[in-house]
Amino acid sequence: VEELLQDFRIRLTLLPLEPPLKPFGHDIFENALQYFPPTNGLPVPVDYVVGPGDLLEIQLFGNTKGQYSLIVNRDGNISFPELGPIPVSGLRFEDVRAQIQTRVAEQMIGTQVSVTMTDLRSIQVFVVGDVIRPGSYTVSGQAPISHALLASGGVKPIGSLRNIQLRRKGSLVRTLDLYALMVSDATSSDIRLLQGDVIFVPPVGVTAAISGEVRRPAIYELKGEGTAEELLRLG
DSSP: OHHHHHHHHHHHHHSOOOOOOOBTTGGGGTTHHHHSOOOTTOOOOTTOBOOTTOEEEEEEEESSOEEEEEEOOTTSEEEETTTEEEEOTTSBHHHHHHHHHHHHHHHSTTEEEEEEEOSOOEEEEEEEESBSSOEEEEEETTOBHHHHHHHTTOBOTTBOSSOEEEEETTEEEEEEOHHHHHHSOOOTTSOBOOTTOEEEEOBOOOEEEEOSSSSSOEEEEOSSOOSHHHHHHHO
């Protein structure tokens, strides 16, 4: 019997030990390029909101020819040499382009205009709550919520990845679930930031662990998953 017990102890020590489970998703900030592609060099979307510091490239052709680089000044205007100041701050890029095209068509007969944007202004946003380095950050005018989180060092293990709140002028604008970004590549909630936005990361919600024969054994934060089957879809 003693020999059998000794043999059992030896076999037991040779069994592989499962690594301790970690909270799912926090390595998203370590693999930043995989999940957060850079915004530099991307075309400016038509719904981008123009503001002071943005640079518009204007090209005239037809009866009048010319090319200008016009920066939006602190008053929110561009100084168009032939047309004078044009207010553009706070308007979508699509509307700015349409407004300039209308002014040129009305006041410069026989002249067409092309309007593009090159350098985008930087904006200041605030990241607070359970992040590594809460504070104020300067990001690109095209940066989404996730880029500001990345600038802050990422979410702490005690912070929520599924209830990240974007607040604008005191109101809740959007809630970002980073699980959706990682598991299904759904980026619709990772919207672009505006000057003065506040990103708040609350404490992590209810959690549950999955181990064994699953793709991603880990500790998961729950958000509406009320059954074992729904929880297994995460893992």
